[in-house]
Amino acid sequence: MHTTETATRSTTRGAGLVRGPCLFLPATAVSQMLGCWLVLAALAMALCQTGQAQEAPAAAPPAISARSGAALFQDVRIFDGRSPALSVPSHVLVRGNIIDRISSSPIIVDVDDDVDVIAAGGRVLMPGLIDAHWHAFMAATPMPLLLTAEPSYLHLLAAREAEATLMRGFTTVRDLGGPVTGLKRAIDEGVSIGPRIYPSGAVISQTSGHGDFRFSFELPRTPGGPLSHSELAGVAAIADSPDEVRLRAREQLRLGASQIKLMAGGGVSSPYNPIESTQYTEAEIRAAVEAAENWGTYVTVHAYTPRAIRQAIRAGVKVIEHGQLVDEETVRMMAEMGIWWSLQPLTYDADVFARMSPASQEKALQVFAGTDSAYRLARKYGVKTAFGADILFDAAAASRQGAYLASLARWYTPAEALKMATADNGELMALSGFINPYPGRLGVVEEGALADLLLVDGDPLADLELVADPDRNFSVIMKDGTIYKNTLPR
Ligand SMILES: [Zn+2]
Numbered sequence: 001m002h003t004t005e006t007a008t009r010s011t012t013r014g015a016g017l018v019r020g021p022c023l024f025l026p027a028t029a030v031s032q033m034l035g036c037w038l039v040l041a042a043l044a045m046a047l048c049q050t051g052q053a054q055e056a057p058a059a060a061p062p063a064i065s066a067r068s069g070a071a072l073f074q075d076v077r078i079f080d081g082r083s084p085a086l087s088v089p090s091h092v093l094v095r096g097n098i099i100d101r102i103s104s105s106p107i108i109v110d111v112d113d114d115v116d117v118i119a120a121g122g123r124v125l126m127p128g129l130i131d132a133h134w135h136a137f138m139a140a141t142p143m144p145l146l147l148t149a150e151p152s153y154l155h156l157l158a159a160r161e162a163e164a165t166l167m168r169g170f171t172t173v174r175d176l177g178g179p180v181t182g183l184k185r186a187i188d189e190g191v192s193i194g195p196r197i198y199p200s201g202a203v204i205s206q207t208s209g210h211g212d213f214r215f216s217f218e219l220p221r222t223p224g225g226p227l228s229h230s231e232l233a234g235v236a237a238i239a240d241s242p243d244e245v246r247l248r249a250r251e252q253l254r255l256g257a258s259q260i261k262l263m264a265g266g267g268v269s270s271p272y273n274p275i276e277s278t279q280y281t282e283a284e285i286r287a288a289v290e291a292a293e294n295w296g297t298y299v300t301v302h303a304y305t306p307r308a309i310r311q312a313i314r315a316g317v318k319v320i321e322h323g324q325l326v327d328e329e330t331v332r333m334m335a336e337m338g339i340w341w342s343l344q345p346l347t348y349d350a351d352v353f354a355r356m357s358p359a360s361q362e363k364a365l366q367v368f369a370g371t372d373s374a375y376r377l378a379r380k381y382g383v384k385t386a387f388g389a390d391i392l393f394d395a396a397a398a399s400r401q402g403a404y405l406a407s408l409a410r411w412y413t414p415a416e417a418l419k420m421a422t423a424d425n426g427e428l429m430a431l432s433g434f435i436n437p438y439p440g441r442l443g444v445v446e447e448g449a450l451a452d453l454l455l456v457d458g459d460p461l462a463d464l465e466l467v468a469d470p471d472r473n474f475s476v477i478m479k480d481g482t483i484y485k486n487t488l489p490r
Contacts (some may be wrong), residue, residue, distance in 0.1 A: 069114055070094060070100075070109070070113060070114065071093075071094045071117075072091065072107060072118065073093075073094075073118050073125055073455065074107075074118065074120060075119065075121060076089070076090055076091070076122070076455070077089060077125070078092070079126040079415075080126075080444055081419060084415035085461070086461060089104065091104075091107045093107050094451040094453070094478070095481075097451050098448060099446065102447055120455055120476075120488070123455050124456040124460060124461075125445060126422065126460065127171075127445055127449075127452060128170070128171025129422065130171070130422060130426060130443050131174070131401065132386035133174065133176050133386070133389065135177055136161065136194070137158045137179055137235070138158075138177075138235070139392065140157070140393075141158070141395075142393050142394070143392075146233075147229065155179075155182065158178075159186065159192045161395075162193065163192070163193040167484070168402050169470045171452035171478075172196040172443075174388070174425075175197050175199045176203070177200055177202065177261055180199045181199050181255050181257075184256070184437070196480070199257050200261035201255050201257040202235060202237040202252060204288060205237070205238055206239070207238055208272050209263045209280070210263035210265070210266060210279065211237075213230050213271075214238075234255075237252070245280070245284045245288050246288065249299075256437075258432040259432055260297070261299075261300055262299055262317075263301070264278070264302060265303040266304065266363075267302060267363075269356075271359060275304060275305075275366060277308075278305070279308065289315055290316075296432070296433035297433050301319070301320060302321045303320055304324055313334070318340060318431060319339070319341075320341055320342065323374060324346065324374045326374060328377060331377040332381055335381040335382055340384045340428055341383045341385050341386065342428070343375065343378060343385055344387075346364075346367055348368050355394065375411040385424070386425050387405060389405070406465050406468040409464050409465075415461050418464070422443040424443070425442075426443025430442075438450065452478065457474075458473055
């Protein structure tokens with residue numbers, strides 16, 4: 001589709017190179033190759049024309065029969081994502097994918113208008129939940145299966161889990177690693193059901209870092225040699241040196257990542273790195289930061305320790321994932337510099353613990369022990385804090401995504417916890433800048449915001465546990481103006 005434009009520009013530039021969509025040819029070779037070039041140009045033109053209609057085939061049946069036109073929620077009390085109190089009885093009109101009107105007096109709609117009227121009977125309307133640290137590809141699939149099964153099968157499992165995620169009331173996830181841009185596309189096109197996805201693509205890790213899941217017999221790697229299994233699968237990109245990190249970061253952006261994720265320190269589930277390790281150098285991290293910032297977005301890092309966190313911040317990183325082993329001085333620095341803390345309520349879970357290797361169990365105990373002080377420090381210094389569940393390889397744990405949110409009650413009031421998982425997380429999503437895949441306000445119930453809404457049977461500001469049982473307590477789930485669940489009597 002850009003062929004004509006590109007060809008025109010290349011003739012005016014004329015600096016010894018002829019530039020086609022995929023070609024850089026020395027000018028001297030051009031005359032001999034003109035015939036060949038014309039064939040290639042025609043092919044490129046055809047490919048680009050195909051590119052003009054890169055939607056799912058029109059014949060594909062819609063994945064759902066849900067209505068998506070206009071909807072009127074009558075008689076709701078609103079948790080707007082920010083205020084600690086519910087609104088007075090109100091009425092909310094959704095048109096298309098936008099919250100069009102909110103009023104305490106009845107909203108009259110034309111009978112010809114084809115509006116889905118939802119008599120909410122005083123139930124609570126709140127923003128759809130946002131999980132700021134999710135792995136759509138890996139949350140519910142056991143690690144041995146991820147390492148051995150066909151990719152097509154694994155992607156279908158991920159699609160099934162994405163639907164379950166939406167049905168838990170999570171209308172948006174920030175995906176912190178895994179090949180999910182295809183899943184995101186299928187969901188956005190209505191081919192598959194699931195939340196909005198802010199993808200990071202492959203996690204970028206140094207050799208022996210938290211993203212290096214290669215077997216020992218795969219080392220040493222021949223420079224320029226074939227990629228390992230997890231790299232080919234798009235789960236991890238192993239990169240050493242600023243140049244390699246820059247290349248891999250740009251590849252993720254090319255594939256549609258909305259932010260870049262680096263492993264900047266040791267992890268629990270990875271076998272070849274101590275949890276205390278600092279990963280990457282400042283120069284390597286800065287290479288990714290430059291690539292991301294040139295694309296309008298940011299780098300977030302996996303890091304637990306003060307040393308790893310501080311190095312990342314010095315390199316320009318805007319978000320820290322985890323950070324359970326942090327010290328007070330580093331938290332103060334995060335607050336002063338406006339760094340986001342994407343923190344998970346990782347506490348002892350007997351089921352999850354039982355499935356870990358002994359080495360991982362030892363590391364997990366350190367992290368569990370740090371969770372409590374991390375939340376207390378985050379509160380004490382007023383660090384911008386995001387909620388994320390970060391479930392890996394475990395379908396049962398993934399099904400408890402809402403329960404992880406409810407567990408924030410140990411440190412926060414229900415209103416504070418829900419604000420974190422809605423309005424605050426929505427603010428974090430917007431950090432993806434001009435490549436934000438869903439521009440518009442997320443995580444709030446306000447006129448003009450994107451219509452991601454939950455109708456709750458009960459008051460979540462009085463009882464946070466309601467979000468732990470979405471099947472029972474969420475009467476309506478709407479994403480992008482489309483109703484995916486409505487259990488109210490008609
Ligand atoms: Zn994670």
